[in-house]
Amino acid sequence: MADPTEPDNAREPARRPEATTPVRSGDVGPSGGKKEPGVLGQLFAPVAGFGVTFATMFRKVPTQEYPEVKRPTATRYHGRHQLNRHPDGLEKCVGCELCAWACPADAIYVEGADNTDEARFSPGERYGRVYQINYLRCIFCGLCIEACPTRALTMTNEYELADSERAPLIYEKHQLLAPLRPDMLTPPFPMVEGMEERDYYQGKVTGASQDQREYVEAREADQADKVDAAAAEAEATS
Template sequence: MSVFDPVKGFGVTFATMFKPVVTEDYPKNPEPTAPRYHGRHQLNRHPDGLEKCVGCELCAWACPADAIFVEGGDNTEEARYSPGERYGANYQINYLRCIGCGLCIEACPTRSLTMTNEYELADDERQRLIYTKDMLLAPLLPGMEQPPHPLRLGDSDDYYVHGPELLRQKLPLTPVQHGAAR
């Protein structure tokens, strides 16, 4: 050990004191995320407002962290929430357990479940990190109707096969267009 070793250490400290700071001003100026960033989950809707989730529970089975709870319910002609025979009556994602792997997204047969770019999921109360169906559902866009309501886009095949085309062509749907889309 040399007598000048402590001075060399202070030299490193003094050299970095006058360099510009690289710390981001996160809460005030958050950086945008990458377009394909996997953040909070979202339950999507069809162009008429019906839910895409058919309550099949495949997302819950695919989750390695056991963070998803789905309880399916049966649709009736009086109360229809999705175009299928069933819908997700009770849907919860526990973000205390979720590891953000995206396996639930791959398992979803109707593309009901996707992930948004929202990444601020921290909270100081554990119960608020269990997101329920009303917190996960995509908002209603103009022309959409709050379920339950009857099928508006024709046969159930139209919902799955032609759904993306109808979404591009007919949004926002007006009540007059709902009848014409059949």
């Protein structure tokens, strides 16, 4: 309990001294006041704030002139997706849709279809008939790569994915498929004779067989004949 005989000012908390700006010895004039800048100081005062700018104007620029100079990406950079192929050209995607289920941004759309003897696009029973990736939604997390059971989907180092419209940023299957190497064939065509689906994923198929090449050549020749026949019929009717 406070002592009633104690004066009021004795019970007040001590006040902190007000902060004062330290005065340098060079800023004090002969009379003790603030020193006025000299003639040179007054002359360069308007541009003194640009000292850092002027100092960096003649330094080497650390940035690169993109897109004229493109910096290489890391080996495991998460860029545009790619649908891979087997050594003979058949697609690895089996249309299971696990990548679409794993995508947290709902950026992947897949429709599977059944392979037939007349039209086989992948080993096994099914293939991805429709495959779309919306790069306006994709966050490049790589969860779709981890979910793929056949290693059909991987990510490349391509990062230039920009456009002024929405439609070109929704990539279709033909844009995502890996390009055919010289020793690959264009599907559809049968599997290598005597091989099963598991043989493909075990690496036993190293390239297209002669039977597959003959099948593709016959198919392309038949398609060419149909085109010629249609053109001749159109010319005759005209």
